[in-house]
Amino acid sequence: MSRRGRMRIVCLCAEGVQWWPQMYSDAVFLEVDFGSKLFASATLHELEALLSSAHSSRYVIQILRSTMGLKLEVCGDADMTRTFAIMSEAFGHEHPYIDAAFPEHDTPAGRASGGNRMLAIKHADPNTTFLKVTDIDTGLMIAQAKWNIYKNTIPPELDLDGDFWENDEEKEYAQLLCREYLIPRRRAIKASGGNLLSLDLLTVDPQYQRRGAGRLLVKWGTALADELGFMAVVEATEQGRGLYESEGFKAIDHWQTRLPEKWAGRGKQGFLWMVRPAKKL
Numbered sequence: 001m002s003r004r005g006r007m008r009i010v011c012l013c014a015e016g017v018q019w020w021p022q023m024y025s026d027a028v029f030l031e032v033d034f035g036s037k038l039f040a041s042a043t044l045h046e047l048e049a050l051l052s053s054a055h056s057s058r059y060v061i062q063i064l065r066s067t068m069g070l071k072l073e074v075c076g077d078a079d080m081t082r083t084f085a086i087m088s089e090a091f092g093h094e095h096p097y098i099d100a101a102f103p104e105h106d107t108p109a110g111r112a113s114g115g116n117r118m119l120a121i122k123h124a125d126p127n128t129t130f131l132k133v134t135d136i137d138t139g140l141m142i143a144q145a146k147w148n149i150y151k152n153t154i155p156p157e158l159d160l161d162g163d164f165w166e167n168d169e170e171k172e173y174a175q176l177l178c179r180e181y182l183i184p185r186r187r188a189i190k191a192s193g194g195n196l197l198s199l200d201l202l203t204v205d206p207q208y209q210r211r212g213a214g215r216l217l218v219k220w221g222t223a224l225a226d227e228l229g230f231m232a233v234v235e236a237t238e239q240g241r242g243l244y245e246s247e248g249f250k251a252i253d254h255w256q257t258r259l260p261e262k263w264a265g266r267g268k269q270g271f272l273w274m275v276r277p278a279k280k281l
Helices: 044-053 077-091 096-101 108-124 168-181 183-191 213-228 238-246
Strands: 008-013 016-020 028-033 037-042 059-064 070-074 128-135 141-150 196-204 231-236 250-256 270-276
Touching: 070 213, 077 096, 077 108, 077 128, 077 141, 077 196, 096 168, 108 128, 128 213, 141 213, 168 183, 183 196, 183 231, 183 250, 196 213, 213 231, 213 238, 231 238, 238 250, 238 270
Parallel strands: 196 231
Antiparallel strands: 008 016, 008 059, 016 070, 028 037, 070 128, 128 141, 141 196, 231 270, 250 270
């Protein structure tokens, strides 16, 4: 049997992603774990019919016509340093909110501090799931995302805190930017009755962009949102707009943080407020 028309079978689930590349043009060998093992051998047409109906309350199956060699998983504690480094490298110094919230984030000390802060969030926030995409060939983590999953939960509106800033004014500026940045999201959470998914962060290592890693991270959350029947929201950059629109998000507003007169010359943070309406699988 010749190997032609290879595809990857990807199982997106709460535990992560698994894939099976044993596909041929005229036959398929499929393994999907639904708690117990399900094995199937089918033609491509039969496989697509099988996958289209193979939904459960916990799993969604996707077929990706690609050999990109990526793996999506939930982050472990050891991934938080790399998670922050990817965010820092992807954002650079183009976003005043990131620069204010994470001082000197592109320095070794700033990276170490940021990684520790991400780890603290991972442990402290029960509504947060950190995800990573790894290049299978190299084992390198190339992208990360932070999804906030609210189920009958309206989280407290806390200010940034800690001793990460060089003086009180820098801390106050970061706190104000954070409060302003979160206004649309906090309104949406309240309006939903605490039933909403928020894509808080998504960044891809600049050297590995346009390989599909970002889409995998988006799809994890939108699949869960559809399963729950929840709306999903994201504060998007113009660069990310096309990806989000292709996954069902709609741009609702161009938001920009407000600053008092004393900081009139400092950077404001803008973004596209995007919403993906609730729907049920």
